[in-house]
Amino acid sequence: MKQHLYDNNNIFAKIIRGEVSCKKLDECPHTLTFYDINPQAPIHVLVIPKGAYIDIDDFSIKASVEEQAAFVAAIGRAAKLTGAFEKGYRIISNVGAFGHQEVPHLHVHILGGEPIGPIRGR
């Protein structure tokens, strides 16, 4: 069943509040970008909005145009800052149960640094 209420105690909310540390790559007033704790590729960072949004459809409905623009800009910046843009990368945002979303705060994974393979690992 889809979660409709934002959980203030999810791990990314704690990172935003400074209660849990992260290895930060980049920050702006609306976004935070940090390294994934369990990297799945040589480059693996997560871009999150600082606002309380569960996933991309929640964000697309509730976030201001300024927040949405900042999020897209942060993704592009992360691709540059990590060097992932040189040879290419994949952006992924998992949503809900079928999307295998583990942390209920919107995040985009940026994976790169080696060939990422087909879109589904079958």
Ligand code: AMP
């Ligand atoms: P998912 O919700 O399935 O898209 O993925 C959540 C991602 O968050 C996983 O790749 C985790 O390794 C990552 N993660 C969970 N906790 C932390 C943390 N404290 N710092 C950085 N990454 C984390």
